[in-house]
Amino acid sequence: MPELLIELLSEEIPARMQAKAAFDLKRIVTDGLVEAGLTYASVGAFSTPRRLVLSVEGLSAESKSVREERKGPRVDAPIAALEGFLRSTGLSKDQLELRDDKKTQVYFAVIEKPGRAAAAVVADVLDGAVRNFPWPKSMRWGTTSLRWVRPLKSILCLLVDEGGALVVDLDIDGIKAGNTTEGHRFMGAGRFAVTSFEDYRAKLWKARVMLDAAEREAHIWQGATNLAFAAGMEVVEDKDLLAEVAGLVEWPVPLMGRIGEDFLSLPPEVLQTSMKEHQKFFSVRNPKTGRVEGFVTVANVETTDHGATILKGNQKVLSARLSDARFFWENDLRVAKAGMGDWLLGLEAVTFHNKLGSQAERIARIVALGRELAPLVGALPDKVEAAAQVAKADLRSEIVGEFPELQGLMGMYYAREAGMDETVAKAARDHYSPLGPTDDVPVEAVSVAVALADKIDMLTGFWAIDEKPTGNKDPFALRRAALGVIRLLLVNGVRGSLSSILSKGYAGANVSELLIFLHDRLKVFLKYQGIRHDIIDACLAMPGNDDLVLLVKRVQALQGLMATEDGTNLLQGFKRANNILTQAEAKDGIEYSFGADLKFAESEEEKALFKALEAAEQVIGPAMKLEDFATAMGAMAQLRAPIDAFFTAVQVNSDNAILRRNRLNMLHHIRVVCGGVADLARLEN
């Protein structure tokens, strides 16, 4: 069985695109091969900064020939039908066969598709793959009309079997497939020919290219940790950075350096961010002090001086960067120690949104709202005010100007420098949180109040000026803000009417519309946690649905009930009762809400249900008052047996009008008792 080797060599592919590109190449080529009737045993895809590589093993040498018969029009059909058939089959009339069919004759087309050699199929498939490759961004170069992520330099395409290696005959816009490639840009020694994947991989290694990104990652990580270990240090793990760096080198050479003493006073996050963002350095920590004191950079070459020049250069760039950072930090400290007044003043000049005023105006709103929310979360209004005043001051700091991702965190450092309370400092750090469905939610009362006020001001503000998210457009990340509000309320068990909280936000927002948006986000959030949407709907239909903590408690209890057999059977019984009742109400034009009377109960089952309903009501009423949904639902589940027995024994629509009315009133009682817990009618079976 032949083996297929493809290499697409180009100028440097962006690191972030490499893994997906290798995967796409695999998918597109193997799909194409299979669609053309070839089979294969296994496939591997690889990427380096300059190449995408595919190795297919156990490929069939040719596709099987296919014979297809297609039935056409009858011999006496209109000429147009025959013409259509000829067009669709691509045959001429004398190529068709006439066969007897019932009492007439029918045209048949017999189409023979001969098997194709693997080489021909591969050429077609690869040509299509290259021309239509799904790069996130592609380009033209020189005079070509071909697009690739960066100029495509050469194509290696080999079919290897016992007889040897065959170059697949393929020419894409003047790039002719061959059996050669080149190694490392600086350490390789020109082009070389290969005869198989094994040979290719071995020769690449000799030409200083590690083909497999996972291998490069492992090599980098091992090299980095060894270097750090030898110096009594440890590398700060960063998987994203590792993957990125592995996409920047074909032959990784980790080198470790020290951060100059002068810079060690900078907050570790500043060191780490600067090194990662600007230079793709790993941070190296002193395990004794916990401080970041060194770095590992990964070069792409082995040099005659064992990396000394490279390390020196990198160190120099780092020093320049960190000098900037220290300069910013020191300037910031001066402002911070003076109480951050300059920044707060400066925020008056920063527009938050041209219809929603400046950042300073926004802060004033957050302060006011935060004070209102303070009692709900158990915080002191004055503390919340103090925290909200300074939480965004760091937006004017020079460090945050340079590294926006450090907003909040720097606020914490500066609040401390300003001699503020630790709760205020933490609120500055945490008030942007949570930023997604899984990250940590603030739990300190002051932080919770400021975080809530921050997000509610955003939501009500943008609602008031009609800048709501639509479709996949959410430029102000309002969905994220809504999820933040939801998670803050739920995690901290913040009770109260969300509508009234929202109405204290930016004036002019349509609160009920915003509540619907929040409910929608809650549904998405709960669905993500495996809760059925109809269960959420059944609870949303209940009063008090703008108390999200209560709502979710109810949802969880109902989800629990519906997971039991009693629950699903009860639902059947409830729906049956509800349907009969609804039909009767529609027919008779009255509501059967007068209460059933035990004395008109004829059978034992009727009496039993009557009593069961009363018993359930005794339990459900107080339980609901205590918001003990589990108990209430448990009591409701007890109705399952009597309801089932009732429907088995009793015909509701009796000829006796009194009995019928009494029974309908009893069904109404079921509706009321169950309806007090959740709107079961909204549940799907």
Add this chain to the structure above:
Amino acid sequence: MFGWGVGIDPIGAVAYGRGGFQEGLSMSESVVPPRSFQEIILRLQSYWGVRGCAVLQPYDMEVGAGTFHPATTLRALGSKSWAAAYVQPSRRPTDGRYGENPNRLQHYYQYQVLIKPSPPNLQELYLGSLRAIGIDMELHDIRFVEDDWESPTLGAWGLGWEVWCDGMEVSQFTYFQQVGGHDCRPVSGELTYGLERLAMYVLGVDHVMEMPFNDPASPIALKYGDIFRQTEQEYSRWNFDQADTDMLLQHFKDAEAECERILAAEVTDKVGRRIIMAHPAYDQCIKASHLFNLLDARGVISVTERQAYIGRVRDLAKKCADAFVTTEAGGGEAIGAGVGGVPV
């Protein structure tokens, strides 16, 4: 020690032929390290000149980057082949630091190369230029790191990299895809070297003002600071505090109006020659762009206005591009200067 008149011969063997642009230097060929800022510039001029680029002079207007030179912006348009290299003094008023910051200047130099169509060995040619200025590939780590270039004021974008040498960005390498809203066909390859930064690295200097401008062994050795420290101070003050903003705003409007007026003018002149004034119009666009930068440095443009101003400059750039591609140099219908005209 050597005195006046002793230096390097900038012209080596001719390194181009029918086959296209040739790299010339071999991988391992070691090069004598340069000793001054100007020597690095001279070596780049020599390197690209020898390889067949027209070595142009800087454009005689204030621009924010070498890309603004019409030899890049306009010549990247249309079907005609092109190869040019030049130094371009560039001004970024907001980057002024009164000559105090070791790495920031409001006036600095870029080295710019534009070749159309981009030759297949442009990366190798570029690496050859680094060797020529003394960067030894046996010792240094050169990397091409993704960086997509976009100029909102020129309505231009391209894909390419920033080039790192030992972790420092030393150049920008771009394949132009669009300029002035026009697709580039063929595609130009553009190289931009930040000369001060590159030279500081090659010369091992930590503060730009300390960098030898001419050979430190010259009879009158001049450092970068001897030439530019005072001007950095003067321009920083003018840019940030003194420039008359009402006047600048008026000039912006004037440049904008003149650009549009020139482009709207009758194609046929008073004696019947067909002359489209793409370049004079583009000068006005450059002016508007620089005036915008000055206004920005004076802090009189708000965040929301910013986008509007950028959009206005871009509109001009697009109109200039539209006009240029109808001229002879732009590969248009040969309706440029002189064709079918009346001899003077």
